[in-house]
Amino acid sequence: MLVADAHVDVLMKLAEGRVAFLEDSPNLRANYHSLREGGVATQVFALYVDPSLDSYTQLAVVLRQIDAFYQQVAILADVRAVRSREDLRIARQQGQMAAILSLEGGGCLRGSVEILRILYRLGVRGVGLTWNDANELADGCGELRGAGLTRVGRDVLREMQHWSMWIDLAHLHDAGVRDVLRLTDGPVMASHANARAVHPHRRNLTDDVIREIIRRDGWMGLTFQPSFVGRDPVGIDDVFRHLDHVLDLGGHRxxxxxxxxxxxxxDIPGLAASRDYRAFAERLCDRYGQDLAQAFLFGNFEAFLMRQLPSTSPL
Ligand SMILES: [Zn+2]
Known part of the structure; x- marks a missing residue:
């Protein structure tokens, strides 16, 4: 069964140089072999940089991570860097894993739409404006001030829409989420977040936001980070509680x-590396049937990408 995963932090580790993508190391949960064994056909690779670093350093680290993406990941014969719907179709025809870049936290942009455009040209197709902290664009979910988007945050949002980059609500403060929903009317997504009604954590989404994602034909990726899933001890059944809740809200697609x-x-026992998607897929099939399981694992994100990605990739 095919799998799409909207968020891993592999590039951070590759750029640090302590592990390589082709190494089947337990220190890299989403390494090449693990992804292949798990049946992962689409993988979004996040660019995450410690936001406490100064913004010049953040940008330098992001560029190093993008270099690692092209030097170690996209260079492989059965992987394709996907920047457009056309790329995605080719990846499917050739049976390649579609590899897509996203930015997790806009601190490296320094409030500049020019840097955003450069990152777009390097292949970045989705952006979360913040991590948990505040930056020039907006407040993250852990920022006590709890403000929404700044003026430059709105400029960046507008530029993202112009280039059809997806808007990732994960990590953004509720006030920023409200601003994004007020300032846009197109699809929004959340790459790695769960339902707050099931587990009250600031990183999880309220029912109102989940309904809005559904109404706008967006997408949300449930995440396996235990503290966002439930109270200890967390198991795979707790992930299903979030899934069932999103389905109750009408989120089948x-x-x-x-x-x-x-x-x-x-990590959750039995769901700690990409290769665990294989057994997880069986659990999903048993519980929801083949068609829905395939939609959750792959089809829904594939459809979202076909709605969101630019048709071709301009330079
Ligand atoms: Zn994150």
Missing amino acids: HVGFGSDFDGTSA
């Missing part, structure tokens, strides 16, 4: 997964 592998040291 708008939900999938964003694992957060390599972004956290904690």
Whole structure:
């Protein structure tokens, strides 16, 4: 069964140079072999940089991670860097894994739409404006001030829409989420977040936001980071509680997964690396049937990408 995963933090580790993508190391949960064994046919690779670094350093680290993406990931014969719907079709025809870049936190942009455009030209197709902290664009979900988007945050949002980059609501403060929903009317997504009604955590989405994602034909990726899933001890059944809740809200065609592998040291037993998608897929099939399981694992995100990605990739 094919799998799409909207969030891993592999590039952070590759750029640090302590592990390589082709190494089948437990230190890299979403390494090449693990992804292949898991049946992962679409993988979004996040660019995440410690936001406490100064913004010049953040940008330098992001560029190093993009270099690692092209040097170690997209260079492989059975992987394709996907920047457009055309690329995605070719990847499917050739049986390649579609590899897509996204930015997790806009601190490296320094409030500049020019840097955003450069990152777009380097292949970045989705952006989360913040991580948990505040930056020039908006407040993240962990910022006590709890403000929405700044003026430059709105400029960046407008530029993202112009280039058809997806808007990732994960990590954004509720006030920023409200601003984004007020300032846009197109699809929005959340790459790795769960339902707050099931587990009250600031990183999870309220029912109102989930309904809005569904109404706008967006997409949300449930995540396996245990602290966002439930109270200890967390198991796979707790992930199903979030999934069932999103289905109750009508999200059959708008939900999938964003694992957060390599972004956290904690994990759910049996769901700790990309290769675990194989057994997880069986659990999904038993519970929801083949067609829905395939939609959650792959089809819904594929459809979202076909709605969201530019038709071709301009330079
Ligand atoms: Zn994250």
